[in-house]
Amino acid sequence: MSDVTEAPDLTEESDEATDTPAPYVEPAPESPYDLPGSWYVVHSYSGYENKVKVNLETRVKSMHLEDKIFDVVIPMEDVVEFKGGKKVTVQRKKFPGYILCRLYLDDDAWYAVRNTPGVTGFVGSGTKPTPLSRREVERILGVRKDEIEKEKPRFKPAWEVGETVRVVTGPFADFNGIVEDINVDQSKVRVLVDIFGRETPVELSFDQILKF
Numbered sequence: 692m693s694d695v696t697e698a699p700d701l702t703e704e705s706d707e708a709t710d711t712p713a714p715y716v717e718p719a720p721e722s723p724y725d726l727p728g729s730w731y732v733v734h735s736y737s738g739y740e741n742k743v744k745v746n747l748e749t750r751v752k753s754m755h756l757e758d759k760i761f762d763v764v765i766p767m768e769d770v771v772e773f774k775g776g777k778k779v780t781v782q783r784k785k786f787p788g789y790i791l792c793r794l795y796l797d798d799d800a801w802y803a804v805r806n807t808p809g810v811t812g813f814v815g816s817g818t819k820p821t822p823l824s825r826r827e828v829e830r831i832l833g834v835r836k837d838e839i840e841k842e843k844p845r846f847k848p849a850w851e852v853g854e855t856v857r858v859v860t861g862p863f864a865d866f867n868g869i870v871e872d873i874n875v876d877q878s879k880v881r882v883l884v885d886i887f888g889r890e891t892p893v894e895l896s897f898d899q900i901l902k903f
Contacts, residue, residue: 721834722825722828722829722834723793723828723829723832723833723834724823724825724828724829726761726762726793727761727793727795728759728760728761728762728793728794728795729793729794729795729796729822729823730791730792730793730822730823730827730828731791731792731793731794731796731804731813731814731815731820731821731822731823732789732790732791732813732814732823733789733790733791733792733804733810733812733813733814734788734789734810734811734812734813734814735788735789735790735809735810735811736788736809736811737787737788738787739809740765740784740787740788740789740790741765742808742809743790743807743808743809743810744763744765744790746807746808746809747760747763747790747792747803747804747807747810748763750803750807751803754799754803756799756800756803759794759795759797759799759800760792760793760794760795760800760803760804761793761794762791762792762793762794763790763791763792763793764790764791764792764793764832765784765790765791766784766785766786766789766791766831766832767782767783767784767785768782768783768784768785769781769782770782770783772849773849773897773898773901774849777898778897778898785831789814791823791831791832792804796820796822801813801820848873848875848880848897849902850870850873850880850900850902851870851873852870852871852872852873853869853870854869854870854902854903855867855868855869855870855903856868856869856870856882856900856901856902856903857900857901857902857903858882858884858893858895858899858900859899859900859901860898860899861895861899863884863886863893863895866884866885866886867884867885867903868882868883868884868885868893868900869882869883869890870882871883871892878896878897879894879895879896879897880894880895880896880897880900881893881894881895882894882895882900
């Protein structure tokens with residue numbers, strides 16, 4: 692009898708090897724363009740966008756068009772303003788007088804939208820509404836993702852070039868000046884201040900001046 696022990700078969704993978712999970716692949720951000728239907732721009736009376744949205748959503752339910760008209764959106768954006776010398780972030784409509792609708796466009800959907808009180812018509816060439824492209828949809832609505840960094844608020848100056856303002860802090864406090872240039876990216880403004888009868892350009896922060 693031989694003392695040689697038969698070598699075990701090592702060709703099969705161990706349980707640990709077979710149970711090793713596949714590398715995690717992060718899912719691509721969801722684009723509103725890929726949702727059912729197409730996005731159309733609808734024109735409404737400026738200042739009545741919220742009322743039109745409510746009216747249209749009510750009509751969709753009463754006419755049982757939930758399978759054709761999916762979404763009514765008023766694009767908004769954060770805008771930074773200075774009020775009383777303090778920085779305040781407020782929400783403003785990106786496109787006053789316009790709303791976006793995601794729908795399958797047929798006669799029923801067209802009729803429901805077009806005859807909603809406050810709607811003046813679809814945006815498009817001729818009599819046929821034109822759907823937004825992927826690039827337009829994603830530029831307006833963004834790409835939905837929980838981890839994505841929110842777009843920074845856009846600053847809306849309370850003053851314009853050529854307008855008179857008052858300096859409220861710093862060495863030139865209580866001086867009046869004329870806005871010569873506005874740098875939104877750096878939150879700086881160049882003001883022509885009258886110093887001893889001579890206009891002198893002074894660079895100031897947004898929070899250092901108030902509308903005169």
